[in-house]
Amino acid sequence: MNRILAAIVIQAAVLAASGQSPKTPLPQERQLFELLNAARERDGLEKLDWNANLATAARAHAEQMARQGELSHLLPGELPLQQRVGSTGERFDAVAENVAVADNIDDAHFGLMTSPGHRANILTTKYNAVGVAVVQAGKRVYVAQDFARVLPAYSPEEFREEVVAAFNRARKAHGFGPVGSEPDRRLDDQACAGKLEPEAVLLGTNGAMQATVFSATQPANLPPPMEKAAADPNVRRMNIGVCFRPDADKFSRFWVVAAFFASR
Numbered sequence: 001m002n003r004i005l006a007a008i009v010i011q012a013a014v015l016a017a018s019g020q021s022p023k024t025p026l027p028q029e030r031q032l033f034e035l036l037n038a039a040r041e042r043d044g045l046e047k048l049d050w051n052a053n054l055a056t057a058a059r060a061h062a063e064q065m066a067r068q069g070e071l072s073h074l075l076p077g078e079l080p081l082q083q084r085v086g087s088t089g090e091r092f093d094a095v096a097e098n099v100a101v102a103d104n105i106d107d108a109h110f111g112l113m114t115s116p117g118h119r120a121n122i123l124t125t126k127y128n129a130v131g132v133a134v135v136q137a138g139k140r141v142y143v144a145q146d147f148a149r150v151l152p153a154y155s156p157e158e159f160r161e162e163v164v165a166a167f168n169r170a171r172k173a174h175g176f177g178p179v180g181s182e183p184d185r186r187l188d189d190q191a192c193a194g195k196l197e198p199e200a201v202l203l204g205t206n207g208a209m210q211a212t213v214f215s216a217t218q219p220a221n222l223p224p225p226m227e228k229a230a231a232d233p234n235v236r237r238m239n240i241g242v243c244f245r246p247d248a249d250k251f252s253r254f255w256v257v258a259a260f261f262a263s264r
Helices: 027-042 052-068 081-086 105-113 116-123 156-173 185-193 198-204 224-230
Strands: 004-011 092-102 129-137 140-150 180-183 210-216 237-244 254-261
Touching: 027 105, 027 116, 027 129, 027 140, 052 081, 052 092, 052 129, 052 140, 081 092, 081 140, 092 105, 092 116, 105 116, 105 140, 116 140, 156 180, 156 224, 156 237, 156 254, 185 198, 185 237, 185 254, 198 210, 198 254, 210 224, 224 254
Parallel strands: 180 237
Antiparallel strands: 004 092, 092 140, 129 140, 210 254, 237 254
16 A cells, blocks of 8 residues: 555634535545544544535645645645635634545545544544545545534624623623623724723723623633623623634634623
């Protein structure tokens, strides 16, 4: 068997493809997709979902490898993995890639599963989706598997509502009633402009007793300052601003600016 493999993993602390990969995998891609999910099932893990955006990014990279006859995670002129995936419009906060070249699909899968790094990418619980690309070049196949933890595509309004709901659940856990909340366009603008100092929020917000600024990929993941405010019986109202602002590496993040008041 003649196999060459490489793996890369990138995770948050959260390329436009040359051609479109189909929403459903092509026959060889489906075979490899089913093989990796069968391996997950044998390990008692949930199957990964097929993701067309991840497949688009994987296909663009596999085509480049086949064209240049080189196995690599970053070929000349390419963006890094997370930016290739992010440029498809997908929202994610963790991403990884396996690449291989082999004589056939079975050899490629066998090689990936017997390599610790590649096997770890296939069998981890970090990811919930994958896109697979297989490109034939002569008698060999070039393979790319792009894994990600794909996030729900919240609008800013939906994300704001979910943050408020999570905050009020935390209030309830402390034995307090829910706070009133108001969207605040000025705080939206601050979140989008990167004005992320709580002191600046307090200076510009009349009557606020405290403020916090944070980024999150999931609205239910409240940071310690939000949890502390939820446990404060003096907090009665919250103004909240939200902005979807991916970071430089294309990991999907919402920025949240919250100001707390002692009266309704």
